[in-house]
Amino acid sequence: MTRTRRTAAGLAAVWGLALLIAATPVAASHGLEYAVKANYLVRFAAFVEWPPRVFSSAQAPVVICVVGRDPFGRTLDTAVRSQTAYGRPLAVRRPAAATELAGCQIVYVGEGGAAAMTAAESQPGLLTVTDEASSDERGAIHFVISRERVRFHIDQTAAMRRGLTISSRLLNLALTVRAR
Amino acid sequence: MTAGAAAAGPADGASPAAQGAGPGEPDLSRLSLEELAMVEVTSVSRRPEALADAAAAIFVISGEDIRRSGATSLPEALRLAPNLNVQRVNAVDYAISARGFNGYEPSNKLLVLVDGRSLYSTLSSGVFWDARDVMLEDVERIEVISGPGGALYGSNAMNGVINIITRSARDTPGTLVSVGAGNEDATFAVRHGGRLGEAGAWRAYVSGFTRDDSYRLTGGDATDAAAGLRGGARADWTVGENRLTLQGDVFDHEVAVNEGFTGEETRVSGRNVVGRWTRPLAGGELQVQGYYDRFERTESGGVEDSDTWDVSVQQAFGRDRHRLVLGAGYRTVQSRFVAAPGGAFLDPAERTLSLTHVFAQDQIALTEALTLTLGMKFEDNSFTGQEFLPNVRLGWERPGGDLVWGAVSRASRTPNRIERDLTLPGFLVGGDFQSESLTAWEIGWRARPRARMSVSVSAFYNVYDALRTVSIDPVTVFPLTLTNFGAGETWGVEAWGSYDVTDRWRVSAGLSTLNKDLGAEPGMDISALAAAGDDPEYQVLLTSQTQITDRLDLDVRLRAVDALTPSGTDGYVEADVRLGWRFTDALELALSGQNLIGDRRVETGDPARQRAFGRSVFVSLRAGF
Numbered sequence: 001m002t003r004t005r006r007t008a009a010g011l012a013a014v015w016g017l018a019l020l021i022a023a024t025p026v027a028a029s030h031g032l033e034y035a036v037k038a039n040y041l042v043r044f045a046a047f048v049e050w051p052p053r054v055f056s057s058a059q060a061p062v063v064i065c066v067v068g069r070d071p072f073g074r075t076l077d078t079a080v081r082s083q084t085a086y087g088r089p090l091a092v093r094r095p096a097a098a099t100e101l102a103g104c105q106i107v108y109v110g111e112g113g114a115a116a117m118t119a120a121e122s123q124p125g126l127l128t129v130t131d132e133a134s135s136d137e138r139g140a141i142h143f144v145i146s147r148e149r150v151r152f153h154i155d156q157t158a159a160m161r162r163g164l165t166i167s168s169r170l171l172n173l174a175l176t177v178r179a180r
Numbered sequence: 181m182t183a184g185a186a187a188a189g190p191a192d193g194a195s196p197a198a199q200g201a202g203p204g205e206p207d208l209s210r211l212s213l214e215e216l217a218m219v220e221v222t223s224v225s226r227r228p229e230a231l232a233d234a235a236a237a238i239f240v241i242s243g244e245d246i247r248r249s250g251a252t253s254l255p256e257a258l259r260l261a262p263n264l265n266v267q268r269v270n271a272v273d274y275a276i277s278a279r280g281f282n283g284y285e286p287s288n289k290l291l292v293l294v295d296g297r298s299l300y301s302t303l304s305s306g307v308f309w310d311a312r313d314v315m316l317e318d319v320e321r322i323e324v325i326s327g328p329g330g331a332l333y334g335s336n337a338m339n340g341v342i343n344i345i346t347r348s349a350r351d352t353p354g355t356l357v358s359v360g361a362g363n364e365d366a367t368f369a370v371r372h373g374g375r376l377g378e379a380g381a382w383r384a385y386v387s388g389f390t391r392d393d394s395y396r397l398t399g400g401d402a403t404d405a406a407a408g409l410r411g412g413a414r415a416d417w418t419v420g421e422n423r424l425t426l427q428g429d430v431f432d433h434e435v436a437v438n439e440g441f442t443g444e445e446t447r448v449s450g451r452n453v454v455g456r457w458t459r460p461l462a463g464g465e466l467q468v469q470g471y472y473d474r475f476e477r478t479e480s481g482g483v484e485d486s487d488t489w490d491v492s493v494q495q496a497f498g499r500d501r502h503r504l505v506l507g508a509g510y511r512t513v514q515s516r517f518v519a520a521p522g523g524a525f526l527d528p529a530e531r532t533l534s535l536t537h538v539f540a541q542d543q544i545a546l547t548e549a550l551t552l553t554l555g556m557k558f559e560d561n562s563f564t565g566q567e568f569l570p571n572v573r574l575g576w577e578r579p580g581g582d583l584v585w586g587a588v589s590r591a592s593r594t595p596n597r598i599e600r601d602l603t604l605p606g607f608l609v610g611g612d613f614q615s616e617s618l619t620a621w622e623i624g625w626r627a628r629p630r631a632r633m634s635v636s637v638s639a640f641y642n643v644y645d646a647l648r649t650v651s652i653d654p655v656t657v658f659p660l661t662l663t664n665f666g667a668g669e670t671w672g673v674e675a676w677g678s679y680d681v682t683d684r685w686r687v688s689a690g691l692s693t694l695n696k697d698l699g700a701e702p703g704m705d706i707s708a709l710a711a712a713g714d715d716p717e718y719q720v721l722l723t724s725q726t727q728i729t730d731r732l733d734l735d736v737r738l739r740a741v742d743a744l745t746p747s748g749t750d751g752y753v754e755a756d757v758r759l760g761w762r763f764t765d766a767l768e769l770a771l772s773g774q775n776l777i778g779d780r781r782v783e784t785g786d787p788a789r790q791r792a793f794g795r796s797v798f799v800s801l802r803a804g805f
Contacts, residue, residue, distance in 0.1 A: 039209065047213065150219070
């Protein structure tokens with residue numbers, strides 16, 4: 001018993017030391033997961049067909065909106081630069097409120113942005129993208145981590161309800177496709 | 181409806197640059213959609229276990245691996261883990277262990293969980309594999325951790341933890357029907373799932389099996405045929421920020437008593453209900469889980485039943501460089517064993533055991549590459565009182581992207597009812613058996629030397645104390661008592677890796693070795709340290725998984741197991757083959773052959789219980805709508 005008490009005390013001392021060493025805050029370097037998700041959002045623009053009335057002109061950009069907490073930061077803006085989808089440029093917007101989705105074609109729902117899901121119901125031509133890491137409600141595309149890779153589930157019914165057509169190449173990559 | 185997943189094996193050298201652990205943003209813009217799906221990420225998952233286990237010897241069996249293996253029961257699926265030694269005892273019984281101490285009786289150092297519910301028996305400290313199974317089609321993955329499980333897993337995680345995780349009801353919509361038959365067994369499973377409101381889902385299943393007799397060593401049937409039926413349901417839903425899960429199962433198996441060849445039947449049955457509630461709290465996540473598990477076994481030698489009630493709470497949160505997990509749990513087990521007159525019995529026949537645990541774990545990012553994990557678990561159990569179990573792990577992510585880790589942990593195995601209460605007047609009397617203890621030293625390396633290749637190597641040095649021995653009375657010889665005079669060391673290496681030869685062909689290999697230097701204090705043990713188990717010194721697994729065409733896949737598996745020491749049971753080399761043909765996305769026909777090389781083999785050394793097994797063939801049809 002005394003030996004384990006001594007071990008416990010030793011452990012507490014090591015922990016105290018580690019607390020002192022690790023006193024300065026540092027950003028966790030887990031950026032790869034969100035870099036992959038950001039690049040997926042950019043690819044989605046090229047593998048989903050929107051009804052033409054959604055765009056104001058032939059050169060209007062495909063707008064990716066991020067509501068709730070933004071986990072991408074600069075990564076998404078970098079990924080969007082010099083990429084095109086069906087000849088259209090891409091743009092990123094971060095609306096102040098989760099319900100301000102006018103003009104968005106893709107919306108990524110971050111933590112705290114659940115209100116966007118209800119607002120999206122009444123907006124045609126909006127691709128909702130949710131993330132297992134920040135919500136359980138599933139949009140048309142739902143990010144998950146599977147076998148240490150970023151994968152997704154597709155709800156094709158929800159997409160079709162909003163007039164979107166998802167390319168079969170994207171459907172083939174999904175872990176599951178809800179098509180009924 | 182499940183869309184056909186991408187072909188087995190990853191694509192070409194997808195962005196080696198993107199897998200570095202260093203700072204700065206990787207350039208993924210040139211990757212195609214399919215290549216993006218192959219980039220491996222360290223998951224910032226919400227599950228605290230995922231973070232802590234990175235610095236451990238953990239092998240993950242995925243649901244896909246299980247499907248491709250053709251395994252028809254849970255113990256057979258566990259053969260896929262190179263760090264587990266699986267010994268089949270008879271038609272339905274198995275002895276499974278990690279890092280030694282295997283055998284039907286000695287195997288008592290493994291913690292097995294299904295969705296957080298422990299399958300560990302307080303009667304024998306083992307797992308009754310003849311009673312425990314899951315519907316394999318609904319398994320998401322099985323995490324096999326060899327070594328002490330650290331602070332996060334419950335008590336008695338001494339040599340390893342098997343964490344079986346079933347799929348969320350959201351991932352199993354629609355109907356699935358699976359039937360199969362072969363020369364040794366037949367199985368069926370039917371499952372149906374649907375949605376619950378907007379963000380919820382449910383499923384219910386029924387499954388069953390029958391199994392033929394195995395063989396006596398001298399030839400002829402062993403009269404141990406078995407059959408069983410299981411059913412259950414699961415629901416997952418959310419209410420605001422709260423994620424809730426409720427699941428339960430019922431089972432009823434008719435199996436044969438495994439000592440001798442009486443062919444006498446025994447019935448095992450049980451039911452369980454598990455509830456889980458998770459929500460964000462205090463910048464992190466809170467999880468509360470409760471379950472009830474009932475188990476009954478009726479045979480002519482006695483009737484056993486146990487009721488387990490368990491509730492546990494866990495709070496994870498992070499701040500700056502720290503990821504803290506705090507938790508506590510309470511479990512009470514009402515255990516009854518009524519023996520047939522004339523034989524050994526438990527005194528008292530009925531006992532209520534309780535187990536309390538409190539733990540804390542802090543994962544500290546000392547630098548961007550160096551992570552120190554400090555864990556402490558405090559346990560209080562009815563038999564031996566309080567135990568303190570600390571563990572320390574250090575992980576170093578090197579610039580090339582590989583991980584080097586080391587760990588020191590203390591683990592213990594608490595006494596079970598047989599060890600404390602078993603009595604045969606004049607022969608054996610219940611004593612004061614204490615917990616067995618372990619100090620485990622481990623080191624490991626995990627890397628992806630090339631984009632198509634992954635390797636994991638770990639080595640361990642275990643120092644055991646207070647192992648179970650059987651001692652005579654110093655004056656009168658009888659009665660015997662169970663005591664703790666065994667001790668010693670074991671050491672070995674576990675390694676596994678996989679290599680994608682082409683986009684459609686993956687080759688994997690696994691190796692585990694074991695050396696034992698265990699003994700008892702002179703004159704204090706008449707069991708020849710039977711508790712030390714009967715283990716092979718090495719075990720090798722080789723697997724080839726190919727996608728012959730888009731609809732046809734072929735899996736070939738070879739396993740070589742050394743002879744067992746000390747029983748001297750012969751080692752063996754066996755091969756399993758499975759050919760799967762997906763007619764359509766919804767229909768799959770599979771033909772599998774298992775243990776095709778040898779005519780007869782014996783896997784375990786226990787002379788009263790060992791049976792022989794032969795080749796088996798199995799055809800299955802799986803349809804999903």
